[in-house]
Amino acid sequence: xxxxxxxxxxxxxxxYMSNVxxxxxxxxxxxxxxxxxxxxDLSNVDRTPDMSLIPNAGISGDKIAGxxxxxFQSVGIKxxxxxxxxxxNDDGILxxxxxxxxxxxDTTVNGDLTVEGALTVQSLHVNEMSxxxxxxxxxxxxxxxxxxxxxxxxxxxxxxxxxxxxxxxxDRFWSSEDIDLSNTSSYRINGxxxxxxxxxxxxxRHSKLRTxxxxxKLVVQGNVNLSQFVFWNADANRLGIGTxxxxxQLSVAGWDQEFVVDVDERETKIGNFSSHSLSIVxxxxxxxxxxxxxxIHIGSKDGSNGKVSIHGKLGIGVNNVGEDVELAxxxxxxxxxxxxxxxxxxxxxxxxxxxxxxxxxxxxxxxYVGWVCTREGSPGVWKSFGQISN
Numbered sequence: 001x002x003x004x005x006x007x008x009x010x011x012x013x014x015x016y017m018s019n020v021x022x023x024x025x026x027x028x029x030x031x032x033x034x035x036x037x038x039x040x041d042l043s044n045v046d047r048t049p050d051m052s053l054i055p056n057a058g059i060s061g062d063k064i065a066g067x068x069x070x071x072f073q074s075v076g077i078k079x080x081x082x083x084x085x086x087x088x089n090d091d092g093i094l095x096x097x098x099x100x101x102x103x104x105x106d107t108t109v110n111g112d113l114t115v116e117g118a119l120t121v122q123s124l125h126v127n128e129m130s131x132x133x134x135x136x137x138x139x140x141x142x143x144x145x146x147x148x149x150x151x152x153x154x155x156x157x158x159x160x161x162x163x164x165x166x167x168x169x170x171d172r173f174w175s176s177e178d179i180d181l182s183n184t185s186s187y188r189i190n191g192x193x194x195x196x197x198x199x200x201x202x203x204x205r206h207s208k209l210r211t212x213x214x215x216x217k218l219v220v221q222g223n224v225n226l227s228q229f230v231f232w233n234a235d236a237n238r239l240g241i242g243t244x245x246x247x248x249q250l251s252v253a254g255w256d257q258e259f260v261v262d263v264d265e266r267e268t269k270i271g272n273f274s275s276h277s278l279s280i281v282x283x284x285x286x287x288x289x290x291x292x293x294x295x296i297h298i299g300s301k302d303g304s305n306g307k308v309s310i311h312g313k314l315g316i317g318v319n320n321v322g323e324d325v326e327l328a329x330x331x332x333x334x335x336x337x338x339x340x341x342x343x344x345x346x347x348x349x350x351x352x353x354x355x356x357x358x359x360x361x362x363x364x365x366x367x368y369v370g371w372v373c374t375r376e377g378s379p380g381v382w383k384s385f386g387q388i389s390n
Contacts, residue, residue, distance in 0.1 A: 338353070
C-alpha cells in the first residue's frame with residue numbers, strides 16, 4: 001500500500017506543476033534570493049537599542065518586587081550560582097565564602113577570624129595573643145609607645161604570673177624567676193666574662209662580697225678592711241688591728257694602748273707606742289715587766305722560781321765590757337743588803353748600814369784594802385781593814 005500511495009502522490013505533484021505559471025516561479029525565486037541578502041545585511045547591523053530613545057527604559061526596585069532572577073548578568077555582575085550563596089538583610093550581607101584579591105579601606109572583624117594559609121602583615125597591633133606554634137621572625141621584637149617600662153614577656157596559667165620585663169630607675173631587665181645557664185655558659189659584659197660556673201671574671205675590680213668560702217692564693221691590691229677591726233693601709237704599708245691609723249708596720253690597739261712592731265733603716269722596734277707598761281708573759285704569768293718609765297722587772301714579784309741565765313758578759317752602766325771580766329758595773333753594788341763601792345777613803349757623807357764596804361781605789365804599801373762600816377749612820381762609823389805589807 002505504501003508503494004501505491006507514493007505513485008499517487010507523484011502523479012498529483014506532476015499534475016500541480018503542469019498548472020503552475022513558470023514566470024511566477026522565477027519571480028518568487030528571485031525574491032527569496034534578495035530576502036536572503038537583506039537578512040545577511042541585517043545580521044551585521046548593531047542591534048543594541050538606544051535606551052535614551054525609549055521612555056522609562058531602566059529597571060528599578062520600584063518595577064521589581066519578589067520573584068527569582070536566574071543567570072543574571074551585567075557588566076559588573078555575573079550570576080552562575082545554582083544555590084543560595086548571598087543573603088542580604090538589614091544586618092548586612094551573609095555568605096559562606098568570599099574570594100577577593102584586595103580589601104580596600106578600614107575593615108573591622110567582629111568575631112573569630114581563622115586564616116588557613118600564610119598571613120602577611122605590614123604592621124600588626126595585638127592587645128592579647130595566644131599561640132601554640134613556632135613563630136619565625138626576620139626582625140627583632142619591638143615595643144613601641146610612650147614608655148616601654150613593665151613590658152616584655154609574661155607567662156600565666158600555672159600559679160603566679162612569671163615575668164621578664166623592662167624596669168626603670170635604673171633601666172634594667174627584671175625577672176621574677178631564676179635565670180639558669182648551662183654549666184658551659186657564663187655571664188658577660190661587653191664580651192668579657194664576669195661570672196662563670198665556678199669563678200668570677202678576671203677583670204672584676206670592685207666587689208662587696210659578704211660571705212665567701214675557703215680562699216686560695218688570695219691577692220689583694222689596695223686598702224683592706226676586715227670587719228672594721230683589721231685594717232691594711234696600702235699607702236703607708238701598715239697593718240692595724242683594732243686601729244685604722246697604725247703607727248707602725250704592725251699595730252695592735254685596744255682601749256688607749258697601742259703595741260707596735262716596726263722596722264726602719266736604723267733599728268727594729270717592738271713594744272708600746274703609748275705610755276703604758278709592757279709585760280712579757282708565759283702561761284699567763286708575767287716573766288719580764290717593763291714599767292712606762294723604763295724600770296724593768298724580771299720574774300714575778302709573788303714567785304721565787306724565776307731564773308735568769310746570761311750566756312755571755314754583762315755590763316751595768318758601762319758601754320763596753322772588757323774581755324777579762326764577765327761582769328762590769330759602773331757604780332756601787334749591793335750584795336745581800338750590803339753595799340759595796342770604791343773610794344780613796346772612808347765616806348764622810350751619805351747613809352750607810354753596818355757591813356757596807358768601801359774598797360780603796362788607791363792602795364799603797366802599809367795602807368789598807370778598804371773600810372768597813374761598823375755602825376750605821378750618816379755616814380756611820382768606819383774602820384779600816386786589810387793592812388797592806390810594806
